[in-house]
Amino acid sequence: MSIPRDAFNARPGQVSDQPIGAAPDSTKVSGAGHSDAQSQERRITMVLTPNEALYDILSRRFNRDGKHSVWWSCDHVSLIRKLMHARIDLLIVDVGAGEDVDMLMNWRDLHRLNHLPMLLVNLTAETEHWLRALTSKDDAAWGVVPQEIYARGNRLVDQAHTHAIHRLAVGCYTLDRGSLQVTIDRDTIKLSEREFKLAWGLFSHAGMTVRRDALAEMIWGAKFSIVGHSLTQHVYHLKNKLNLLGDHGVVLRSVYGVGYRIEQVSVPEMLKGAASANTGRRRERMNSAGISVADQ
Numbered sequence: 001m002s003i004p005r006d007a008f009n010a011r012p013g014q015v016s017d018q019p020i021g022a023a024p025d026s027t028k029v030s031g032a033g034h035s036d037a038q039s040q041e042r043r044i045t046m047v048l049t050p051n052e053a054l055y056d057i058l059s060r061r062f063n064r065d066g067k068h069s070v071w072w073s074c075d076h077v078s079l080i081r082k083l084m085h086a087r088i089d090l091l092i093v094d095v096g097a098g099e100d101v102d103m104l105m106n107w108r109d110l111h112r113l114n115h116l117p118m119l120l121v122n123l124t125a126e127t128e129h130w131l132r133a134l135t136s137k138d139d140a141a142w143g144v145v146p147q148e149i150y151a152r153g154n155r156l157v158d159q160a161h162t163h164a165i166h167r168l169a170v171g172c173y174t175l176d177r178g179s180l181q182v183t184i185d186r187d188t189i190k191l192s193e194r195e196f197k198l199a200w201g202l203f204s205h206a207g208m209t210v211r212r213d214a215l216a217e218m219i220w221g222a223k224f225s226i227v228g229h230s231l232t233q234h235v236y237h238l239k240n241k242l243n244l245l246g247d248h249g250v251v252l253r254s255v256y257g258v259g260y261r262i263e264q265v266s267v268p269e270m271l272k273g274a275a276s277a278n279t280g281r282r283r284e285r286m287n288s289a290g291i292s293v294a295d296q
Contacts, residue, residue, distance in 0.1 A: 048094060052072075
C-alpha cells in the first residue's frame with residue numbers, strides 16, 4: 001500500500017497551532033448531550049493518541065455532521081478494555097505517538113473483530129513502515145488533515161458494515177454472534193455472553209493454540225494470573241456444554257502451560273470421544289445414585 005506524500009496539505013507530523021494538552025488516564029467522549037438510543041444509532045469512532053489537541057481537532061470534524069460519537073483513549077490498555085465492552089465502528093491510530101500497530105492488528109485478529117477498520121494518521125518518514133501492516137479494510141493518511149481523515153474514515157466504515165462476519169463454522173459446529181448460539185448438526189445451544197466470547201476466540205483460530213493470557217485479556221480484561229481459575233472453569237464447562245470431546249468431529253485440547261486449541265479430528269477419534277462421553281455420563285449417574293466407581 002502506497003500513499004503519495006504530496007496528496008495532502010499538511011506536513012507529516014503537523015497537527016495544529018494549538019498547544020498539546022496532557023493526556024488524562026480515562027477515556028474521553030465527545031458528542032455529549034445525546035440519549036443512549038441516539039448514541040447507538042451513531043457511528044462510534046475511537047481515537048488512540050496521547051495528544052489531546054489531535055483528538056479535539058478530529059472530534060470537532062467528525063461531530064459536525066451529527067452522525068458520529070468520538071471517543072478518546074490515550075493508551076492501548078484503555079483502548080482494549082473499551083473494545084471488549086462496546087461496539088466501535090472505526091479506530092483512528094496516531095502512529096506519530098509510537099503506537100505498536102502490529103500489536104493492535106494481532107489483537108484485532110485474535111478477537112475476530114473483522115468489522116473494525118483501522119485508520120493510521122500522522123504518518124512520517126519514520127513511521128511509514130507501518131503501511132506494510134495494513135490490510136484491505138484499513139487506510140492511512142500523512143499528517144493530520146481533518147477533512148481527509150473524515151472522508152477516509154466514513155468510507156472504511158461503509159465497507160466494514162458490508163463485510164462484517166457474524167457466523168463462523170468449523171466442522172458441524174456453527175457459531176452465530178447475533179443470537180449467541182452454537183448449532184451442532186441440528187441441535188442449538190444457547191451460551192452466555194462470556195461463554196460465547198470464549199467459544200468464538202477458540203473456534204476462530206481452529207488448528208492454532210490460543211494462549212491463556214490472550215483469552216484472559218479478551219474475556220475478562222485482566223491478566224491470567226488474576227482470572228486463571230475462572231478461565232479454567234469456563235473452558236471445562238464449555239467443553240462439556242458443546243460436547244467438544246471428538247464425537248462430533250471437533251475436540252477442545254489443552255496445551256499444558258500454554259493455552260487451548262480447537263481441532264477437527266478423524267473418525268477413530270470421534271468414536272473414542274463418544275466412548276469417553278458415555279463413560280462420563282455413566283460415572284455421573286453412578287455418583288448421583290451413591291455408587292462408588294471402586295465398587296464396580
